[in-house]
Amino acid sequence: MSDSEHDPPQLVLPGEQVAISEEFLPGENTYEQDGVIFAAAPGYIELDSGEMAAHVRPALRMARPRIDDIVIGRVRDVRPAVVIFQLLHIRGDQRELIDELDGVLHISEIEEDYVTSTRDKFRPGDFVRARVIEDGVSIRLSTKGRRLGVVLSRCGRCGGGLVVHHDYLWCSECEWKEFRKLAADYDRIDD
């Protein structure tokens, strides 16, 4: 993304000059004033000669999901067209997500195959690993992928633990069968 491999990235702090507006467009974590681009957050200067944009790559970014982040969420609501998650954790980020952030998974993003009903794939309370595909005003998710999908779930009838049986989940307590979009490492997550 950058052409800054020649020298070590330069650290800038808020209010320090990043570039001149004549040469670059103000990019991420910058602002422009009187023809000069200044840093808005502590980070490293990244000059993108393709877009002609000057970015500041945050030294420590905010605990906020960005595109391509892998997140863990809990299903709050299963609607006909979308599944709503409460986001709990960003992979590789120790910090707690302090915002009450919701993520939205559209039925078309659940898996590659055609999905008839969202309720065959997720139920409220499921813990799900998903990938962020849009991080604007609403955070949109995708579970397309082998390791994406439900990582932990409870039986909808008795609340007992569910185990994987073939391609479905099985409750040994009450002999109940449930269908999900499962992650490959269901119930033995390592991250």
Place this chain on the structure above:
Amino acid sequence: MGGLSVDPTTFFRSDGKRVSGRAVDELRPVKIEAHVLENAPGSCYLEWGKNKIVAAVFGPRECHPRHQQRQDRAVVRATYNMNAFSVEDRKRPGLDRRSQEISKVVSEALAAVVLTAPFPRTAIDVYMEVLQADAGTRCAALTAAAVAVADAGIPMTELVAAVASGKVGGTVVLDLDKYEDNAGEADLPMGITSRTHRVVLMQMDGNFTTEQYHQALDYNFAAAGVLHEKQRDALRSRYQTVAARQPQEGGAEAEDPGASSEEE
């Protein structure tokens, strides 16, 4: 207060220095450390003479109560609190008129530098805890809060540092300590930004003559420059240690299951 005719010898030694040994335009020693807390996204510990302050920042996060939300920006809510053990006599804990006032002026000072527009309907909460107080805690608290906000990665146009000048024994001096403040005749705390040198906090106690007022302004602007450099040093050393620990920020993402889509 009072100070109708204070004997200058109570505040100045024969060599012209103050009782504390400082020159009239000399700050107390200031030490700033960024990111001292694990559980807050941004934090700062600051020692300023005998003042000891911890500041922590959360957010942007959902704004409760909802009536405080703004549709077009984040609200900055600073909370200044003095611990019961921060002063010689036990301070009665909780909100009082003074801490509410400081919370308000510090919130406004920070809102002037934080870029709030990208985070509509959210709140940025800043907590400032005074562990030990020795006059000038509102300035110390704002200085610490600015570092904590930057440490949290919240976009801001520039840093802000605060410092006060006051008058003792008829002379304008920089950065009153408790001994001077208790008997001081005037006090002028100011919050000054690092790049454009805007004044984002200004209060005044007591009276200055015009000359004294300009003298106090000069002291404050000069001292703010020193403080800004200390704030930058604190943030730089913070990020240098981060950079040493994880040389490639993208490294963590390279081997994560996001690659799963390709695996199929």
